Amino acid sequence: xxxxxxxxxxxxxxxxxxxxxxxxxxxxxxxxxxxxxxxxxxxxxxxxxxxxxxxxxxxxxxxxxxxxxxxxxxxxxxxxxxxxxxxxxxxxxxxxxxxxxxxxxxxxxxxxxxxxxxxxxxxxxxxxxxxxxxxxxxxxxxxxxxxxxxxxxxxxxxxxxxxxxxxxxxxxxxxxxxxxxxxxxxxxxxxxxxxxxxxxxxxxxxxxxxxxxxxxxxxxxxxxxxxxxxxxxxxxxxxxxxxxxxxxxxxxxxxxxxxxxxxxxxxxxxxxxxxxxxxxxxxxxxxxxxxxxxxxxxxxxxxxxxxxxxxxxxxxxxxxxxxxxxxxxxxxxxxxxxxxxxxxxxxxxxxxxxxxxxxxxxxxxxxxxxxxxxxxxxxxxxxxxxxxxxxxxxxxxxxxxxxxxxxxxxxx
Amino acid sequence: xxxxxxxxxxxxxxxxxxxxxxxxxxxxxxxxxxxxxxxxxxxxxxxxxxxxxxxxxxxxxxxxxxxxxxxxxxxxxxxxxxxxxxxxxxxxxxxxxxxxxxxxxxxxxxxxxxxxxxxxxxxxxxxxxxxxxxxxxxxxxxxxxxxxxxxxxxxxxxxxxxxxxxxxxxxxxxxxxxxxxxxxxxxxxxxxxxxxxxxxxxxxxxxxxxxxxxxxxxxxxxxxxxxxxxxxxxxxxxxxxxxxxxxxxxxxxxxxxxxxxxxxxxxxxxxxxxxxxxxxxxxxxxxxxxxxxxxxxxxxxxxxxxxxxxxxxxxxxxxxxxxxxxxxxxxxxxxxxxxxxxxxxxxxxxxxxxxxxxxxxxxxxxxxxxxxxxxxxxxxxxxxxxxxxxxxxxxxxxxxxxxxxxxxxxxxxxxxxxxxxxxxxxxxxxxxxxxxxxxxxxxxxxxxxxxxxxxxxxxxxxxxxxxxxxxxxxxxxxxxxxxxx
Numbered sequence: 001x002x003x004x005x006x007x008x009x010x011x012x013x014x015x016x017x018x019x020x021x022x023x024x025x026x027x028x029x030x031x032x033x034x035x036x037x038x039x040x041x042x043x044x045x046x047x048x049x050x051x052x053x054x055x056x057x058x059x060x061x062x063x064x065x066x067x068x069x070x071x072x073x074x075x076x077x078x079x080x081x082x083x084x085x086x087x088x089x090x091x092x093x094x095x096x097x098x099x100x101x102x103x104x105x106x107x108x109x110x111x112x113x114x115x116x117x118x119x120x121x122x123x124x125x126x127x128x129x130x131x132x133x134x135x136x137x138x139x140x141x142x143x144x145x146x147x148x149x150x151x152x153x154x155x156x157x158x159x160x161x162x163x164x165x166x167x168x169x170x171x172x173x174x175x176x177x178x179x180x181x182x183x184x185x186x187x188x189x190x191x192x193x194x195x196x197x198x199x200x201x202x203x204x205x206x207x208x209x210x211x212x213x214x215x216x217x218x219x220x221x222x223x224x225x226x227x228x229x230x231x232x233x234x235x236x237x238x239x240x241x242x243x244x245x246x247x248x249x250x251x252x253x254x255x256x257x258x259x260x261x262x263x264x265x266x267x268x269x270x271x272x273x274x275x276x277x278x279x280x281x282x283x284x285x286x287x288x289x290x291x292x293x294x295x296x297x298x299x300x301x302x303x304x305x306x307x308x309x310x311x312x313x314x315x316x317x318x319x320x321x322x323x324x325x326x327x328x329x330x331x332x333x334x335x336x337x338x339x340x341x342x343x344x345x346x347x348x349x350x351x352x353x354x355x356x357x358x359x360x361x362x363x364x365x366x367x368x369x370x371x372x373x374x375x376x377x378x379x380x381x382x383x384x385x386x387x388x389x390x391x392x393x394x395x396x397x398x399x400x401x402x403x404x405x406x407x408x409x410x411x412x
Numbered sequence: 413x414x415x416x417x418x419x420x421x422x423x424x425x426x427x428x429x430x431x432x433x434x435x436x437x438x439x440x441x442x443x444x445x446x447x448x449x450x451x452x453x454x455x456x457x458x459x460x461x462x463x464x465x466x467x468x469x470x471x472x473x474x475x476x477x478x479x480x481x482x483x484x485x486x487x488x489x490x491x492x493x494x495x496x497x498x499x500x501x502x503x504x505x506x507x508x509x510x511x512x513x514x515x516x517x518x519x520x521x522x523x524x525x526x527x528x529x530x531x532x533x534x535x536x537x538x539x540x541x542x543x544x545x546x547x548x549x550x551x552x553x554x555x556x557x558x559x560x561x562x563x564x565x566x567x568x569x570x571x572x573x574x575x576x577x578x579x580x581x582x583x584x585x586x587x588x589x590x591x592x593x594x595x596x597x598x599x600x601x602x603x604x605x606x607x608x609x610x611x612x613x614x615x616x617x618x619x620x621x622x623x624x625x626x627x628x629x630x631x632x633x634x635x636x637x638x639x640x641x642x643x644x645x646x647x648x649x650x651x652x653x654x655x656x657x658x659x660x661x662x663x664x665x666x667x668x669x670x671x672x673x674x675x676x677x678x679x680x681x682x683x684x685x686x687x688x689x690x691x692x693x694x695x696x697x698x699x700x701x702x703x704x705x706x707x708x709x710x711x712x713x714x715x716x717x718x719x720x721x722x723x724x725x726x727x728x729x730x731x732x733x734x735x736x737x738x739x740x741x742x743x744x745x746x747x748x749x750x751x752x753x754x755x756x757x758x759x760x761x762x763x764x765x766x767x768x769x770x771x772x773x774x775x776x777x778x779x780x781x782x783x784x785x786x787x788x789x790x791x792x793x794x795x796x797x798x799x800x801x802x803x804x805x806x807x808x809x810x811x812x813x814x815x816x817x818x819x820x821x822x823x824x825x826x827x828x829x830x831x832x833x834x835x836x837x838x839x840x841x842x843x844x845x846x847x848x849x850x851x852x853x854x855x856x857x858x859x860x861x862x863x864x865x866x867x868x869x870x871x872x873x874x875x876x877x878x879x880x881x882x883x884x885x886x887x888x889x890x891x892x893x894x895x896x897x
Contacts, residue, residue, distance in 0.1 A: 032541070051419055051541065051553040112843075113818060115842050184750060186749055190749075315526050
């Protein structure tokens with residue numbers, strides 16, 4: 001079967017690309033996803049892998065050929081693979097000898113007397129219904145019987161089956177009376193779990209705790225609200241202002257606007273700020289990214305933050321809205337917190353959390369006065385940054401918060 | 413720099429948007445998965461065979477045929493008038509509107525859950541990637557974490573007599589007719605052949621049914637078919653058992669036990685079964701081997717491999733929409749890390765006249781499993797509601813295990829049997845005692861009373877037998893037992 005591999009839209013408004021180097025020749029046998037060509041876009045040289053392996057039968061043209069998006073790059077004859085091709089890893093089918101019609105162990109006759117919902121629960125918990133004595137009418141196994149069985153299994157010692165090993169851990173933490181619930185982490189929870197574990201295991205975190213006068217910040221917010229068209233006034237919160245301040249500070253401390261290549265451990269310093277805004281939704285935590293935050297006005301950022309938040313709540317975020325982050329801002333004040341120890345969003349190198357603005361006594365000359373103060377917690381990847389870079393960056397952020405007029409210094 | 417994958421990414425991919433596929437997509441989305449569904453024809457084709465060329469259009473045709481026929485048979489009630497005439501083109505127009513509405517309802521559900529629906533035909537190129545041929549000769553690649561195969565099935569042709577779309581029709585083409593034929597030969601007396609043959613006979617078409625085995629509905633227990641056979645005879649349908657259609661050139665030639673004979677037939681409906689749509693999926697590239705029948709072997713969690721599940725008609729067993737939907741949930745949960753098994757009883761319903769419902773174990777299955785069972789049969793002649801319908805043929809038969817007194821199976825041959833099936837299924841799924849069913853108050857007068865009547869009869873039998881220590885009742889033939897007054 002012949003496949004035509006066409007130039008995909010690789011983003012950034014690319015319309016065409018120029019062939020810099022062919023990595024394969026006609027007649028060559030390639031694997032799935034093997035890079036076959038290097039093309040030049042206005043940003044970079046890019047290797048393009050071919051999605052389907054096989055024998056190359058045609059290439060678009062010589063070095064220097066310009067290929068439009070959607071036009072043929074190469075043609076491959078799939079199907080006649082030979083030994084040169086590394087086979088796909090074998091994924092043996094499960095040992096199914098008889099085609100499955102009905103699970104015999106759970107037929108209406110032999111299975112214990114239990115309703116479908118109870119049977120499902122038992123399957124989820126890995127409990128063999130046959131091992132349970134039902135307490136319902138006529139020996140019926142009811143939901144409580146299953147939960148009790150789980151609790152007693154957790155408490156059991158040295159059970160010879162695998163189940164006991166699986167519950168050893170819970171033995172340590174489960175009171176003898178039983179468990180209140182047990183559930184698998186899935187969906188967004190599972191994703192968050194995976195990312196947090198990776199970040200915590202791989203990134204040596206260090207933190208900087210500050211407290212800053214928020215009067216200038218409050219004044220700027222009030223000004224922006226007054227000046228904004230009524231429809232937009234609601235979107236002007238502290239978040240877009242802090243986003244702008246952070247973006248400007250990152251431009252002054254480029255090494256903080258970086259990510260780590262997980263494979264090479266190279267530090268990649270980014271030209272633009274992709275500012276992730278940690279957003280709590282009903283389904284869990286997501287971090288939509290405001291792209292090129294350093295180039296956008298506060299009202300523009302405000303509108304985008306609002307739109308991203310609404311999309312996140314409705315589960316309508318496009319995947320590209322979650323990618324491209326270079327730094328994350330976490331408004332822990334929205335949850336009522338003042339200080340926290342957040343975890344860096346892998347593979348970024350720093351994250352900043354802003355607490356709730358609270359009035360506090362402050363020494364001003366000879367006097368103690370009440371001032372609205374904001375706590376700023378900044379965590380950084382100690383592999384990449386030392387205390388000096390971190391504190392210098394935080395100094396800039398604090399200075400901008402105390403006197404937002406300093407933003408004018410960056411104005412071009 | 414390498415630009416990642418050039419394939420689109422999908423968390424959970426569903427191939428096919430019939431009752432199995434779209435149910436799987438909805439279940440998976442509810443579990444927090446990001447779902448992409450591929451359906452040839454895109455959103456308007458959602459609902460698959462069931463909605464567009466199967467369950468729904470066939471039931472619409474059966475309904476309209478039954479209404480016309482009941483008017484013809486209403487004279488005993490004192491209701492007379494000329495035969496109603498069917499404008500089949502007008503019926504088709506009404507029907508396509510109804511189907512369109514249902515399909516857009518499914519599309520709306522999928523949209524609400526944020527499921528991406530793509531128009532195209534998918535084929536595996538490796539265990540984690542498919543190529544999708546889209547309309548206008550475009551292709552795209554989709555790399556996925558998990559996949560559910562729900563491509564369904566298509567009608568099989570009679571060996572040596574391929575479909576031609578003019579004379580030799582599949583059920584799909586028969587259901588799309590805009591003119592009624594004068595005569596129709598139905599090859600295959602399975603549920604599709606019986607349902608459509610009966611409907612066409614009720615619309616005034618001269619119907620002959622040709623069946624290779626000894627009787628109609630060969631996959632149903634022998635005991636349940638007699639009322640349907642009598643009804644076919646009353647409707648003027650000729651049934652040729654032990655017969656096969658040999659050729660369709662220069663008239664139709666059938667081989668019968670009495671030798672070859674020519675039979676009249678403007679059209680032929682080939683309804684000899686359905687075959688799974690698995691041959692063009694590139695399953696070998698996914699590392700899967702299909703059975704000789706084309707079905708995909710799966711385990712009880714509906715998985716064919718660690719990250720590939722198969723559901724519905726591509727899995728061996730009866731090709732039923734509700735079976736596919738039930739598979740769907742198990743597959744979505746299994747692939748999302750929740751231990752799940754498919755252990756449900758799948759009711760089989762035939763929209764014959766009278767309707768048939770078979771739920772749980774049959775007499776043969778009980779005997780085969782060596783289970784000691786009590787059985788009882790309740791005739792519809794004792795049902796007041798059936799009498800008011802003027803339809804007293806049929807019965808409800810039930811089986812319960814003697815040892816632990818639980819409902820094992822129910823067979824119903826009666827008007828509205830399709831609607832009664834669910835109560836029987838619930839009783840079996842709940843592992844109830846016949847006494848539970850008997851003690852549940854059923855409204856009067858309804859056909860459903862027969863279910864509680866048969867449960868009472870079972871209880872009576874069980875207690876009689878316990879007292880007299882009789883041997884197990886072996887006969888598969890229905891007998892008539894009246895419930896206690």
